Amino acid sequence: MKEITCYLDFVSPYAWLAFERLPQALEGLSYRLSYRPVLLGALLNAHGNPGPAGIVPKRDWTYRHVSWLGHSLGVGLDMPARHPFPPLPLLRLALECxxxxxxxxxVAGSILRHVWQGGADALDPARLDALRAxxxxxxxxxxxxPERAKQLLxxxxxxxxxxxxxxVPMFEVDGHLxxxxxxxxxxxxxxxxxxxFAQHWQRCASVPQGLPG
Known part of the structure; x- marks a missing residue:
């Protein structure tokens, strides 16, 4: 049985779509999957990446694209009232579990649905109370x-x-991402x-850089 780790941040619409499609995509296989919440913004900053929301035309396209994907895949995706939003309350709530x-x-599905179903404000205090319940x-x-959740994140x-x-989402298995x-x-x-994979995985990543350093 393969062990799969899914790195996710609830602010990502693609995390929601992948979460919903994963059982179908891996149907019939033997695996065990765990979800590891991470702060996407910190990972983007580490790579100097502004993310889709940091580039206005890309932000527009991303929201159209994920909404279309939700529709076409039959998953359903409603953009929350505000996006992006600071995901720390949701990440820490998850890790209190x-x-x-x-x-x-x-846990992962409950929080993803909280964000991506219904089009409401993901950080509305009353909704957060209902999610905690x-x-x-x-x-x-x-x-x-609560303090342990911060440390775990x-x-x-x-x-x-x-x-x-x-x-995110990023899936790791046998050291492959x-x-x-x-x-x-x-x-x-x-x-x-x-x-x-045995023939091409490493070779594809060994292509020399063609741009000046």
Whole structure:
């Protein structure tokens, strides 16, 4: 059985789409998947990447594209009332449900649906209270849980950077990283044992840089 880690930030619409499509994409395979929340903004900053929201025409295209993908895939995606938004409250809430930096599919899905279904404000206090109530049975009951969640998020994000994660969603298996919704067929092929990976995976990444340093 393969172990897959999904690095995600709830602010990403592609994380929501990939989350919903993943069971179908990997249907019939034997795997165990864990979700590791990370702070996407910190990863983007580490690579000097403004992200789609930092480039106005790209922001417009991204929102149109993800809305279309939600429609065409039958997943459903409603842009929240404000985007991007600071995802820290959601990331920390998720990690109040964790002892080791990983969260289960129920926690990840509950928070993703909170953001990407209904078109409401993801950080509305009343909605956050309702989300916390939904996750009540998953939340760690000790008083140290909120502070531990902050530490886990920091550790998760640092680990992700060390592993080469530059965006979300990112799937890691056997040290191989697969980025984004459109990488799901590639991830499937790897898990199926496609011989392309042994022949081309390293070679593709060894092409010399053609731009001046």
């Amino acid at each position: 964790s002892d080791d930096g990983l969260v289960n599919r129920f 939904l996750l009540a049975e998953q939340l760690r009951p000790d008083e140290a849980a 920091r550790a998760n994000t640092e680990l992700a950077a060390q592993r080469g994660v530059f965006g 697969f980025w984004g919704l459109d990488s799901l067929p590639m991830l499937r092929a790897y898990l199926d044992g496609d011989g392309w």
